[in-house]
Amino acid sequence: MIDGLSSAFADLMTWPSPLYLLLGVVVGLVVGVLPGLGGGGAMALLIPFTFAMEPSHGIAFLMAVGATSGIGGQVSSILISVPGDPPNAATTIDGFAMTKQGKAAEAMGAATFGSVFGATIGMVLMLAVLPFAREFVLAFSYPEFFMLALTGLVLVSRLTGDSVHKGLIAAAAGLMVAFVGLDPVNGNPRFTFESLYLWDGVDIVPVLIGLFAGAELLALFSHRGEQGLAAAPPGGEASRVMDGFRATVRHWRVVVTSSVIGFGAGIVPGISGTLAAFVAYGQAARSSRHPERFGKGAVEGVIAPETANDADKGGGLLPTLAFGIPGGVIMAVLLSGLLVHGVPAGPNLLRGDLHIVYVLVVAAFLPRLLAAGIVLLLGMKATVLTRIRGDILAPAIAAVTLLSVYALRNEPLDVVLTLIFCYVGYAMERFGFSRLTFIIALVLGGLFESSYHQTMTTFGASGFVTRPIALALLAVAVLALFGPPVARRLRRKPAPADVEVAR
Amino acid sequence: MSEPARAARGSTRDRRREPHRITFDLLLAAFLATFVYSSLDLRPDSRLVPLIVGLPTLAAMLVRTVLDLRGTNPERGRAASRPDGLATASLADLTRAAREEVAADAELATGGQELRRQRVFALWGLAVVMVPVLATEYLQPIPGLRTYFVPAVVAGLLFIIRWVGMSWVKTVAITASISALMYLLLGVLLNVRL
Numbered sequence: 001m002i003d004g005l006s007s008a009f010a011d012l013m014t015w016p017s018p019l020y021l022l023l024g025v026v027v028g029l030v031v032g033v034l035p036g037l038g039g040g041g042a043m044a045l046l047i048p049f050t051f052a053m054e055p056s057h058g059i060a061f062l063m064a065v066g067a068t069s070g071i072g073g074q075v076s077s078i079l080i081s082v083p084g085d086p087p088n089a090a091t092t093i094d095g096f097a098m099t100k101q102g103k104a105a106e107a108m109g110a111a112t113f114g115s116v117f118g119a120t121i122g123m124v125l126m127l128a129v130l131p132f133a134r135e136f137v138l139a140f141s142y143p144e145f146f147m148l149a150l151t152g153l154v155l156v157s158r159l160t161g162d163s164v165h166k167g168l169i170a171a172a173a174g175l176m177v178a179f180v181g182l183d184p185v186n187g188n189p190r191f192t193f194e195s196l197y198l199w200d201g202v203d204i205v206p207v208l209i210g211l212f213a214g215a216e217l218l219a220l221f222s223h224r225g226e227q228g229l230a231a232a233p234p235g236g237e238a239s240r241v242m243d244g245f246r247a248t249v250r251h252w253r254v255v256v257t258s259s260v261i262g263f264g265a266g267i268v269p270g271i272s273g274t275l276a277a278f279v280a281y282g283q284a285a286r287s288s289r290h291p292e293r294f295g296k297g298a299v300e301g302v303i304a305p306e307t308a309n310d311a312d313k314g315g316g317l318l319p320t321l322a323f324g325i326p327g328g329v330i331m332a333v334l335l336s337g338l339l340v341h342g343v344p345a346g347p348n349l350l351r352g353d354l355h356i357v358y359v360l361v362v363a364a365f366l367p368r369l370l371a372a373g374i375v376l377l378l379g380m381k382a383t384v385l386t387r388i389r390g391d392i393l394a395p396a397i398a399a400v401t402l403l404s405v406y407a408l409r410n411e412p413l414d415v416v417l418t419l420i421f422c423y424v425g426y427a428m429e430r431f432g433f434s435r436l437t438f439i440i441a442l443v444l445g446g447l448f449e450s451s452y453h454q455t456m457t458t459f460g461a462s463g464f465v466t467r468p469i470a471l472a473l474l475a476v477a478v479l480a481l482f483g484p485p486v487a488r489r490l491r492r493k494p495a496p497a498d499v500e501v502a503r
Numbered sequence: 504m505s506e507p508a509r510a511a512r513g514s515t516r517d518r519r520r521e522p523h524r525i526t527f528d529l530l531l532a533a534f535l536a537t538f539v540y541s542s543l544d545l546r547p548d549s550r551l552v553p554l555i556v557g558l559p560t561l562a563a564m565l566v567r568t569v570l571d572l573r574g575t576n577p578e579r580g581r582a583a584s585r586p587d588g589l590a591t592a593s594l595a596d597l598t599r600a601a602r603e604e605v606a607a608d609a610e611l612a613t614g615g616q617e618l619r620r621q622r623v624f625a626l627w628g629l630a631v632v633m634v635p636v637l638a639t640e641y642l643q644p645i646p647g648l649r650t651y652f653v654p655a656v657v658a659g660l661l662f663i664i665r666w667v668g669m670s671w672v673k674t675v676a677i678t679a680s681i682s683a684l685m686y687l688l689l690g691v692l693l694n695v696r697l
Contacts, residue, residue, distance in 0.1 A: 052694070165563060165566075165567065166567070168560070168563065169560055169564055172535070172556050172557070172559075173531065173534070173535065175556050176538045176553065179538075179553050179556075183545070183548075185549055186546055186548060186549055188545070188546065190545060190549055190553075193541075218621045218624055218625065221620060222617040222618075222620045222621045222624070389667070391667040392664060395660055395663045396677075396681045396684075398628060398631075399631070399681060400685055400688060400689075402628075402652070402656065403653070403656060403685055403689055404688070404689060406650070406652055407689050410649070412650065413636075415632050415636065416633070416636060418632075419633075422628060423625065426621075430527075431523075431524050431527050431528075452552055453548070453552075
């Protein structure tokens with residue numbers, strides 16, 4: 001493992017990779033600070049530019065953007081009470097309260113060091129669990145892969161979007177789009193509507209960019225980049241940044257607990273980062289000797305969500321790399337990045353050379369250190385970025401994106417497809433259909449169908465229910481689907497004894 | 504249905520029918536129906552999984568459409584994104600708060616002015632993509648260029664930046680800067696002929 005990590009480090013220190021990492025950090029911080037365009041959306045937009053890079057460098061560049069956007073997001077959360085990304089939302093509660101008390105620098109220090117510690121613990125846990133995951137994955141055959149894809153989709157449908165009903169519809173729509181192209185059983189064209197363009201299936205990059213960037217760019221364009229400025233931050237002495245560091249060390253229990261919560265939440269597909277931040281905040285408040293301080297500027301209220309939010313990336317990498325099931329938008333885009341660079345995610349990745357895994361670990365960690373340094377030096381001034389007008393930035397990004405999508409394959413229809421999915425993504429977001437579920441279904445569609453046919457051929461229908469892991473995964477899917485409504489119903493139904501008493 | 508449950512769902516009078524939502528439902532249903540119908544012509548092995556996925560989803564989509572035709576209660580499910588007492592909230596409450604935060608972050612402004620700007624931007628995107636695609640297909644190529652994308656994007660930027668209220672000088676300066684950046688990224692970094 002040490003050899004693998006040092007080899008990955010050496011790879012990422014090979015020119016021009018350090019330049020790409022630095023660019024990734026800058027882009028990640030900027031999109032993190034800017035409310036509107038999240039880390040996942042920015043990563044999607046940047047995929048075309050990674051084609052000119054070595055696969056490992058391109059993937060590391062994407063990871064650098066995704067890993068540092070959260071650190072950028074904490075700046076606007078703390079200083080102007082506008083979370084750059086949803087996972088930073090819990091930080092605004094005590095972070096902005098500290099800013100109003102003139103402790104902005106301390107809050108920034110606590111959040112930044114919390115992020116770095118969280119990322120470190122998350123990655124250490126990921127590396128510790130990876131060998132077991134590798135062994136576990138080797139026990140998988142076709143029925144397990146089918147059930148894994150099914151369970152992943154059900155979990156994401158349950159946790160994202162307006163309702164599980166809409167989540168499942170989004171998943172099915174994603175699967176249907178994944179079925180376009182040559183059918184894996186007979187090799188006949190399917191759903192191509194006599195268009196040669198569709199014979200190879202629907203390319204994931206235009207879909208990804210359209211889905212995740214379209215709605216964000218529309219949102220960015222529709223507000224003029226002025227939000228949050230009414231709440232201009234009172235100043236804070238930069239020297240108090242070290243108070244934040246000392247607070248993080250003093251509250252080491254909060255750091256450790258939040259990291260474990262973040263790592264655990266990262267493994268569950270769906271809304272991992274935001275959920276991790278909120279759960280860690282609640283846990284920190286419950287275990288505090290002074291819970292009454294929470295919401296009024298408690299430094300633990302800043303440390304806990306930021307630590308959990310960054311530890312979650314370690315957890316998120318595990319299902320993404322081991323099973324090919326991404327936990328959130330950033331991991332979904334990263335997985336797509338791996339696929340377009342020809343790097344197989346899932347069991348085939350773990351069975352083979354682990355170099356790319358170690359590259360991702362180093363790329364998730366090193367840029368964070370750099371980003372932390374930049375934020376501590378410039379954080380107080382970074383809010384100036386929120387003054388950039390969204391209605392200028394959005395067309396500029398859209399123009400560069402449209403041309404870069406064309407540049408991928410010199411295919412004008414890719415640009416049209418991106419545009420179509422921009423509108424689809426906008427409508428899905430507006431009417432509560434989860435875009436994450438759709439894209440995960442599109443990624444998993446091939447695995448879903450091929451493992452179904454392979455199971456039927458090799459094991460017969462009984463293969464789905466006679467193998468323990470497949471059965472356990474099926475149980476998880478059924479529980480995720482029917483558990484919450486049944487539990488709600490049971491809670492609502494009064495116990496017979498209560499009825500008697502009432503009479 | 505019990506009275507409290509009825510109250511929680513919102514009375515029929517509170518519900519509002521949203522034409523855009525219903526249009527999207529119908530489009531999604533049509534998309535699924537097209538795929539299901541096309542499956543019928545395929546060989547049994549090829550159509551099995553698409554039908555297993557497509558048929559129940561089509562039914563679910565029709566149910567969704569009926570529900571939306573009955574109208575949605577705008578207040579329902581739009582509670583404050585952060586519950587009071589987060590510090591003492593249960594895991595279920597925290598999960599709900601996180602979901603609502605994600606939903607609130609993605610929620611698009613639908614006020615009159617914002618909606619107008621979104622429409623203009625959407626139409627701008629359509630023009631910047633479709634005009635060069637059609638021009639490349641039907642017109643003579645411009646010497647030195649493979650497609651009409653570059654002139655369309657530059658013209659599009661000039662138009663939209665001026666439309667948002669910038670002076671002509673600033674509009675030209677911003678467009679020139681973005682064009683230079685595009686040249687650097689695409690022409691130099693990716694070595695692409697557009």
